Amino acid sequence: MGFLSNRRKRVRLAPELDDQELGRLLKSLLATTRTGTIATTDLCMAQMSRLLEQGPDDWDRRTHRISVLADFLSASHLPKSWAAREPRNPTALVLHAWSQVAQAGPRAQGGDRSDAAESCLRAAELAPDDPAPWVALLKVARWERWRQPQVFGVWNEVLARDRWNREAYMNMLAYLSPEEGGSRLQVLDFVDALIARVPANAPCVATELTAQVFQYQAILGRGGYEALVARTHWSQGMAAQALDRVVHTWGQPGFLRHAKALADLNLLAYALMAGDRRADARAVFEAIGGVVTAWPWQIGGDPLTEFEQAQRRATVGM
Incomplete structure (x- = not known):
């Protein structure tokens, strides 16, 4: 647990993700x-x-x-x-x-x-x-x-x-989302067409899970009874399938190699914790290594606080 506590202390928002050269440039631009x-x-x-x-x-x-x-x-x-x-x-x-x-x-x-x-x-x-x-x-x-x-x-x-x-x-x-003039059906068609042909580690592989997080957050935004039972979104139908398709591969070292791989792992950790799949989320948090993306964590408040709380819940009982 001491190791995990140290990891939590080092969490940080890093838009550059693991791109160290880009991170150095951002710091230089800020200073100059x-x-x-x-x-x-x-x-x-x-x-x-x-x-x-x-x-x-x-x-x-x-x-x-x-x-x-x-x-x-x-x-x-x-x-x-x-x-x-x-x-x-x-x-x-x-x-x-x-x-x-x-x-x-x-x-x-x-x-x-x-x-x-x-x-x-x-x-x-x-x-x-x-x-x-x-x-x-x-x-x-x-x-x-x-x-x-x-x-x-x-x-x-x-x-x-x-x-x-x-x-x-x-x-x-x-x-294509309803919020921008499309429809839920158009989103489903778009995602279905992608699933049928996208390589498992392609840069755009998180599109399906992103669509499910959008839908989940829309449910939360409606409030009331729907928001109270929103967790069930992740245990049924397309949302559960989207998680099952990637949960055992994305966190493996070297599986995701594209520039925003850490952003996709943040997305996966968020979705797993939203669905209360804590055991699956633990390995994903380890793979993230404390590099936090503002979205999707910011939907609940301060993204660093939300990330740390979710990480803590995932490790309870270890």
């Missing part, structure tokens, strides 16, 4: 942007460019890094300044568009969205093999509430470049 000088801006651009140019064909890692940087810099001038200074740099253009969406949120009204889609399209023209401009455009499409034929057109462009792009699948899942 406080001065606000032109020289600092140049330094930050050089640092971002150097990181994002690594592994140019590792689309999974590149998408992860762009998404984290866009969220981190959503309130900063840096993405816009970089795109303005290097208008033919596709990475700068994608980061700028992505950060605009991150700042406003996918369901926000208003905001400066005039050049987000144009930035994505220019980046796609400059880097025709890169899926990132199309993933960013998919986020813009959700933000601007495009019609489904347009959105599916963008979706197909992503798949043509990166078949199992995690960020793209998560965006389509959200777009």
Whole structure:
């Protein structure tokens, strides 16, 4: 138990997950942007460019890094300044568009969205093999509430470049949800089609479980009797099947190798504890190693507190 107690003390929110180079860049950006000088801006651009140019064909890692940087810099001038200074740099253009969406949120009204889609399209023209401009455009499409034929057109462009792009699948899942103009039936059809062909350790493999967590949290949000018995969601039907499909594989060392594997393990630990499957959750918490993602833990309050409490419940009786 002493070992587990030490693990709990080290829990931390880490948007970079296990990407140590990205983590160092985030710390450097936080430290250097406080001065606000032109020289600092140049330094930050050089640092971002150097990181994002690594592994140019590792689309999974590149998408992860762009998404984290866009969220981190959503309130900063840096993405816009970089795109303005290097208008033919596709990475700068994608980061700028992505950060605009991150700042406003996918369901926000208003905001400066005039050049987000144009930035994505220019980046796609400059880097025709890169899926990132199309993933960013998919986020813009959700933000601007495009019609489904347009959105599916963008979706197909992503798949043509990166078949199992995690960020793209998560965006389509959200777009097809009832909250964004789709329906529960469309979500089910989308997930069913994925289950039939996705490799067991593909970057997008958490799409099915994510859909079930969305549904579970919607039940909690309705309150009343439904919320009181929400735990039963995980013991029946598609939710139970979604857990059973992955519970014995995801936590195995090296099974999940994509950039957001730790985010998927957080999701699995949350779902297992929501269904009171504590014995199964213990190994998943061990695999997580204290790297906490805000979602889905934040639905109950402070994510670190929720994670620690769930981890403690999972280890009771050991």
